[in-house]
Amino acid sequence: MTIWLPYPYPHDLFAGLPVTVQICPSIDELPGDPAEVDFLVPPFLSFGPIVELTAQMSRLRVIQLLSAGADAWIGHVPDGVTLCDARGVHNASTAEWALTAMLTWLRTFPAFVRAQAEGHWLSREEIGLAPELTDKRVLIVGAGAIGDALERRLVACEASVVKVARTARNGVHGVDELPGLLPDADVVVLLLPQTRETIGLVDADFLGRMRDDALLVNAARGPIVNTGALMDALASGRISAALDVTDPEPLPDGHPLWSMPNVLITPHVGGAVAGLMGRAYKLVRTQVERYANGEPLENVVVDDY
Numbered sequence: 001m002t003i004w005l006p007y008p009y010p011h012d013l014f015a016g017l018p019v020t021v022q023i024c025p026s027i028d029e030l031p032g033d034p035a036e037v038d039f040l041v042p043p044f045l046s047f048g049p050i051v052e053l054t055a056q057m058s059r060l061r062v063i064q065l066l067s068a069g070a071d072a073w074i075g076h077v078p079d080g081v082t083l084c085d086a087r088g089v090h091n092a093s094t095a096e097w098a099l100t101a102m103l104t105w106l107r108t109f110p111a112f113v114r115a116q117a118e119g120h121w122l123s124r125e126e127i128g129l130a131p132e133l134t135d136k137r138v139l140i141v142g143a144g145a146i147g148d149a150l151e152r153r154l155v156a157c158e159a160s161v162v163k164v165a166r167t168a169r170n171g172v173h174g175v176d177e178l179p180g181l182l183p184d185a186d187v188v189v190l191l192l193p194q195t196r197e198t199i200g201l202v203d204a205d206f207l208g209r210m211r212d213d214a215l216l217v218n219a220a221r222g223p224i225v226n227t228g229a230l231m232d233a234l235a236s237g238r239i240s241a242a243l244d245v246t247d248p249e250p251l252p253d254g255h256p257l258w259s260m261p262n263v264l265i266t267p268h269v270g271g272a273v274a275g276l277m278g279r280a281y282k283l284v285r286t287q288v289e290r291y292a293n294g295e296p297l298e299n300v301v302v303d304d305y
Contacts, residue, residue, distance in 0.1 A: 002036050002059075003288060006043035006066070007277060013285050017292055027053050035059060039291065041284055044276075045268070047072045054078055062297065064287050066280045067271070068094075068146070069221060070301045071194040083301040084287060088145055089279045090271040095149035097270035098189055098219045099157070101242035102138075105215055105264050106131045134158040139185035141201075142192030142220060143172045150189065159187075166197075175201075182209040187217060194221035195304035204229040207239065215240050219270050222247030227257075234260050244270045 003014075004024040014021060019039075022031035027049045034056040042050045044066040051073060054060060063073065063083045070085045077083045104110065108130045115122045136159045140147045143163035151161045162181060168174035173181060182188065188210060192198050202216070202225040210216065210233075218225055222245040233239050240262040248255075249268065257263055283298075290297055 001038045003039040051076045084299045087299045091149040093273040094146045094270040099153045136186040138187045140189045147191045187215045189217040190220040199223045207233040217242045222249045
């Protein structure tokens, strides 16, 4: 079995398995004949060209992603190929980013960073009393493993948590209940996958139901939020936003979002941490071993999920 990996790996990662491993960081550096690949691990957050390359992989049977989201691949997987995502790999890092974004904004750290760059000590009279996460009501939209990881961290910060998923279950509200939940939330966190149903979910109506001074945190995918509606809501000054993802992405130089004073933007780094590849390749090893032994694969993507 031939495996294409995007990055170097520990020498003993596939010890004991009948595999040939080749490193393929991009379509510009193909290590061999695509027609001989059985198991493909594309680069993290890969799009376009590598997706199209699978048409040449006549022996391909498994695509194992390194991202929790599979939106770039939906509708583009060849017949007979199983697509798997990396659910579980990004739980801690994405939850950390969301928590950091909340604390950064609520405790007014962007103002401190700007003042430091200017060499100015902000007085308490200038900045007033910052909000705190303690006792805040946080609405998590997307009650999967990352949502669970974030909930544990929020509870430790003495915030209260309400979770929403596609369908209701014990302790989790259904997405149809959002209109009644949004007005009570101090912070709304997006952690849901990008699907046909979720694209544009956060529209003018959604934003209009958020309470005054609420914070929208997007750690999911940019197209889940209607950018025009978001900019209108931000321009009113009624809400704020912390965004790790945008639409378009990358956000172009000079885009109006960059200059809005009530926005915190990071360049899709929620999962980009030092421990990423160790966890990701541990999953890859497990999946390769399962495939080699004829066992069911984990994290199989069905429809959009």
